[in-house]
Amino acid sequence: MKRWFFIMMGIFFLLALLVPLVVQSDYTLQILFRVFLFAALGLAWNLVGGYTGQLSLGHAAYFGVGAYSLALFSKAGVSPWVSVLLGMALAVISAAVIGSVSFRLRGPYFALCTIAFAEVLRLTAKNLPNLTGGDVGVQVPLLFPHSSTKAFYVSGVLLTMIVLALTAWIERSRFGYYLLAIREDQDAALAVGVNTARCKLWILLLSAALTAIGGALYASLFLFIVPDQVLAMEISTEIAIVAMLGGAGTLIGPLVGSITLETASEIFKNFFKEANLLIYGVLIVVVVLFLPEGIVGTIANKLRVFKAAPIAPFDTSEPPDADEEAQRAAISE
Amino acid sequence: MSLLETKHVSKRFGGLKAISDVSFTVRPGEMCFIVGPNGAGKTTLFNLITGVFHPDSGSIHFDGRTITNLSPDRAAKLGIGRTFQIVKPLRNLTVLENVMLGAFLRTSSPAKAEQEAIKVLKFLQMEKVLHLPARGMGLPMLKRLEIARALATKPKLVLLDEVVAGLPTSEAIQLAMLLKRLPEWGISAIGGIEHVMQVVMRVADRVMVLDHGTVIAEGLPQDVVHRPEVIEAYLGSKYKEIVQ
Amino acid sequence: MLSSQGRSCGSFVNWFYSTIQAILNGLLTGALYGLIAMGMALIFGVMRIVNFAHGAFLMLGMYATYVLFQTTGISPYYGFPLAGAVLFVIGYATYMGLLRPIRGQVDFMVILLTMGLALIITDGVQLIFGADYHQISIPLLSKNIRLGSQISINAPWLVSFAIAAVLAVVLYFVVTHTMFGRAARAIAQNRYAAPLMGINVNQVQAISFGIGSAAAGVAGALLLPVFYLFPEVGNQFKLKSFVMVVLGGMGSIQGAAIAGLVLGVVESLTSLYWGNEWALAVDFVIFILVLSLKPSGIFGSQRA
Numbered sequence: 001m002k003r004w005f006f007i008m009m010g011i012f013f014l015l016a017l018l019v020p021l022v023v024q025s026d027y028t029l030q031i032l033f034r035v036f037l038f039a040a041l042g043l044a045w046n047l048v049g050g051y052t053g054q055l056s057l058g059h060a061a062y063f064g065v066g067a068y069s070l071a072l073f074s075k076a077g078v079s080p081w082v083s084v085l086l087g088m089a090l091a092v093i094s095a096a097v098i099g100s101v102s103f104r105l106r107g108p109y110f111a112l113c114t115i116a117f118a119e120v121l122r123l124t125a126k127n128l129p130n131l132t133g134g135d136v137g138v139q140v141p142l143l144f145p146h147s148s149t150k151a152f153y154v155s156g157v158l159l160t161m162i163v164l165a166l167t168a169w170i171e172r173s174r175f176g177y178y179l180l181a182i183r184e185d186q187d188a189a190l191a192v193g194v195n196t197a198r199c200k201l202w203i204l205l206l207s208a209a210l211t212a213i214g215g216a217l218y219a220s221l222f223l224f225i226v227p228d229q230v231l232a233m234e235i236s237t238e239i240a241i242v243a244m245l246g247g248a249g250t251l252i253g254p255l256v257g258s259i260t261l262e263t264a265s266e267i268f269k270n271f272f273k274e275a276n277l278l279i280y281g282v283l284i285v286v287v288v289l290f291l292p293e294g295i296v297g298t299i300a301n302k303l304r305v306f307k308a309a310p311i312a313p314f315d316t317s318e319p320p321d322a323d324e325e326a327q328r329a330a331i332s333e
Numbered sequence: 334m335s336l337l338e339t340k341h342v343s344k345r346f347g348g349l350k351a352i353s354d355v356s357f358t359v360r361p362g363e364m365c366f367i368v369g370p371n372g373a374g375k376t377t378l379f380n381l382i383t384g385v386f387h388p389d390s391g392s393i394h395f396d397g398r399t400i401t402n403l404s405p406d407r408a409a410k411l412g413i414g415r416t417f418q419i420v421k422p423l424r425n426l427t428v429l430e431n432v433m434l435g436a437f438l439r440t441s442s443p444a445k446a447e448q449e450a451i452k453v454l455k456f457l458q459m460e461k462v463l464h465l466p467a468r469g470m471g472l473p474m475l476k477r478l479e480i481a482r483a484l485a486t487k488p489k490l491v492l493l494d495e496v497v498a499g500l501p502t503s504e505a506i507q508l509a510m511l512l513k514r515l516p517e518w519g520i521s522a523i524g525g526i527e528h529v530m531q532v533v534m535r536v537a538d539r540v541m542v543l544d545h546g547t548v549i550a551e552g553l554p555q556d557v558v559h560r561p562e563v564i565e566a567y568l569g570s571k572y573k574e575i576v577q
Numbered sequence: 578m579l580s581s582q583g584r585s586c587g588s589f590v591n592w593f594y595s596t597i598q599a600i601l602n603g604l605l606t607g608a609l610y611g612l613i614a615m616g617m618a619l620i621f622g623v624m625r626i627v628n629f630a631h632g633a634f635l636m637l638g639m640y641a642t643y644v645l646f647q648t649t650g651i652s653p654y655y656g657f658p659l660a661g662a663v664l665f666v667i668g669y670a671t672y673m674g675l676l677r678p679i680r681g682q683v684d685f686m687v688i689l690l691t692m693g694l695a696l697i698i699t700d701g702v703q704l705i706f707g708a709d710y711h712q713i714s715i716p717l718l719s720k721n722i723r724l725g726s727q728i729s730i731n732a733p734w735l736v737s738f739a740i741a742a743v744l745a746v747v748l749y750f751v752v753t754h755t756m757f758g759r760a761a762r763a764i765a766q767n768r769y770a771a772p773l774m775g776i777n778v779n780q781v782q783a784i785s786f787g788i789g790s791a792a793a794g795v796a797g798a799l800l801l802p803v804f805y806l807f808p809e810v811g812n813q814f815k816l817k818s819f820v821m822v823v824l825g826g827m828g829s830i831q832g833a834a835i836a837g838l839v840l841g842v843v844e845s846l847t848s849l850y851w852g853n854e855w856a857l858a859v860d861f862v863i864f865i866l867v868l869s870l871k872p873s874g875i876f877g878s879q880r881a
Contacts, residue, residue, distance in 0.1 A: 281696030
């Protein structure tokens, strides 16, 4: 089973890399780039949201930091690729700050806190035009010569492969088990010696760094960015939805999710035009109601093939002990 | 030389004094049980020992070190294992994976962790359910899973919080007999909380009775059980006379 | 002192009066904020649902009132009960139809569902009404009440403050003194014991969701005279609601109300001293601070 899976993945990515030889249309390549970009972003999010169970709705923060770092550092004279690395570093620092505050919170508080941080970044970028160009925006240098859409597409595929490989490696390691334990029951994890705070932070740092690369690539393709584009909550939600639609906590869920969602988006835009967001919303509602484990998650449950347990929708636990809950602050650890 | 010692430990939650000046010790090789009516503070005591809460006053010592304000994961690393009164299985993982989690405390290799976990599960007679997901398992199995996960961390002291509660008596006694064999696993001592007196009488070396957060009796099980203050705590003062 | 307002570092009196004016305006706005937040707090308190469609509901209330005004000429200050009624029904139906089936799922999913719902509603409205900005004009708009020579209150805001305050008190009364309110609080405290007391949990929760949504709808109606109407108008209020509900203590209605007033004043003062554009950012900073330092909020005492 495992070997079959590897071979399939290998063929898939080989074909993906060969696509530019066949597809010439810039427009199509851009769409395909978006598919793989969001697959990579979704996979990076999946590490925190799927495996560790921490629903971050503020990943746009890291995306935007990557984008703006590329733009602003190059403006200051630093070479583009070094700017990307600096962007990763800044994203890691942001994640350290955001994580140390947010991870003390549980449940919806955590999600809201991540939203707040991303929004603060967005509003700061908007309101400091001297630094960031504000709403007018800022130029982004080319990462690839001749602004070749093919190059962007390939980089998207490569990023996806890297994040996928990282996820697979983590999944089978002790760290991966620890992340799952944190997701399932933090107190039980603590009781067996898992340093939950440290694990959560580390995985967020990794996720942030990877997301920042995505942000830089995206920015470079468009050559121009504004805060409402790269730091918007829409980005955060799209990343999360891609992962959840495909199957949070599964290995290839986000990849499947991205292919599905981006293709659907394109179709909706062409068919329904103005109503495309409405249909998007309907898609989200339908998925939550009928496919709560995502596409891959639902299939995996039926077939019981993949190892990483998807988040099961129904918590059939016994009701919490009222005294216990009264004793423990529901918010902080 | 005690393995675990609490000295004058107190804890209050808002207006409620959950634990009042509790001092007790567990020596290596002992099986020591804490009993008492509901709300006596037994689980709170365990939570204090394992670092889920920190005492307002007093100190806690384990294996020569002071552990009063440690976090639960540090307590686990030092060799205190525990089960939870309300079981906390990792529902989306298999039984084996649940126990591997415990084993990972002592090894970083998934292969070794798996071996360790299988050993523990065999001891608890759970081989048949190794690869079943923890969700949907019956309570008796989940209770064993709690124990297995704690055992896999190779603790020196294991704290069992009502491991037989909710089990039919025959199961409870079976499990109790297994507990007697825990020393085979290099576990130096066991602390337990129990309601089911049949288990306590069979298994305990020593018993401590808690009521309203204070120790009201301590000693050999057969002695403690007959003490008037213990009966009063459980059944009310009316019954005190019956014993005498 | 006063930086970006283009005012000269003028007299202390000027500064004093503009601050007072700002505080006053903030309180007036804050009452409306508080009403919106109370609705969200009720929903969160009883069901632990973070409703990302709350802003969309406010927007619907606004549009409903707009349609009412355009067709019948009834002023929003008389027509707001319609918005309340419409949103009650929508809220009730949303809970029964969409949220109850996924009750057992992780918080994620509920948030995601309400996000999807918000998209549907917002885009739906855009399809029907277009993305243009609308505005209504009522005679009251031009009336100002002067307090002394330096302070004035815009009449519509005073009316909306009065209505919002009354409704807030009514809501508080309902929650604390009626059977329904008691049932709702019981569920909020212990969801598992409540049915054992004979409480029809589903009904109470659906009604709570209806009332909470109605509050947003009414707030929308009250906003119509003084705000531009467009499909996305609800977004900012949704985000601010989160801040207020956390600030006030999740699930605490009184807390949310007071937090609304506080936020209104803070925003007003921020706009005065630093400019409008920082108001929302300050909201979020407060949010983060509260979450880091006192997550249970100012009035939070019960487990969140």
